[in-house]
């Protein structure tokens with residue numbers, strides 16, 4: 526393990542996802558909120574990047590722009606060389622509100638299968654993908670249940686299964702575990718890391734939990750307070766093989782956690798990069 530000082534990440538060379546000068550201003554009823562001022566960063570193919578920032582820093586706004594669900598006021602998002610102007614086919618999103626994202630009248634199986642039908646996949650391929658993804662999240666046995674018959678953690682697993690069954694190149698996650706208990710959260714964190722390692726997908730994960738960002742990420746992008754810019758990008762040089770007990774008790778984990786914590790404190794105090 527490296528003992529280098531905590532430092533800024535170098536720019537990635539083979540970007541799958543590029544966010545360039547992204548600005549978002551909400552306007553309406555005489556109010557003007559500059560949620561995001563100027564965000565620029567890259568995510569390489571196969572990378573797992575976490576975004577943290579103080580409350581109201583525009584994390585959800587950023588993710589919705591990246592997902593093509595919201596138009597930027599200025600700047601652009603480029604995925605695999607194409608400018609994102611609507612939800613791109615190679616992207617899947619998991620939101621915090623799993624209760625609202627699953628259809629209560631459909632079974633677990635049907636919920637996972639629905640986007641695959643919309644994608645126009647043949648029946649046999651749909652069956653294989655649904656089965657594999659439910660197996661991966663440990664819910665194959667519950668495939669006949671309806672979402673309301675499941676615990677919050679299980680519902681979130683269904684949402685994750687639905688996202689990976691879609692075979693996305695990029696998986697966006699917006700505080701996906703904020704509403705589950707600590708033990709379930711730890712299990713779901715490990716699930717995301719194991720799926721990421723096994724499937725080779727690119728993951729952009731928004732959280733306000735500093736420990737979670739350091740435990741999960743290869744890199745943590747820390748946002749300033751509003752109007753938002755990137756405060757710092759921190760390389761998480763922890764071993765790839767991570768587990769809740771060992772990794773979280775490493776001295777390096779504590780160093781990185783303290784560093785990100787300090788950055789968030791600075792962000793809350795209004796600190797910004799020079800000249801921004």
Ligand SMILES: Nc1ncnc2c1ncn2[C@@H]1O[C@H](COP(=O)(O)OP(=O)(O)OP(=O)(O)O)[C@@H](O)[C@H]1O
Nearest residue numbers: 551558560578579580581582583584585586587733
């Ligand atoms: N649809 C909207 N219309 C007007 N203002 C909005 C809208 N959505 C978000 N905002 C404002 O934009 C700013 C950033 O909000 P956003 O939800 O993106 O931040 P966040 O970092 O995800 O917050 P949190 O960590 O509290 O979830 C806030 O001031 C919020 O009130």
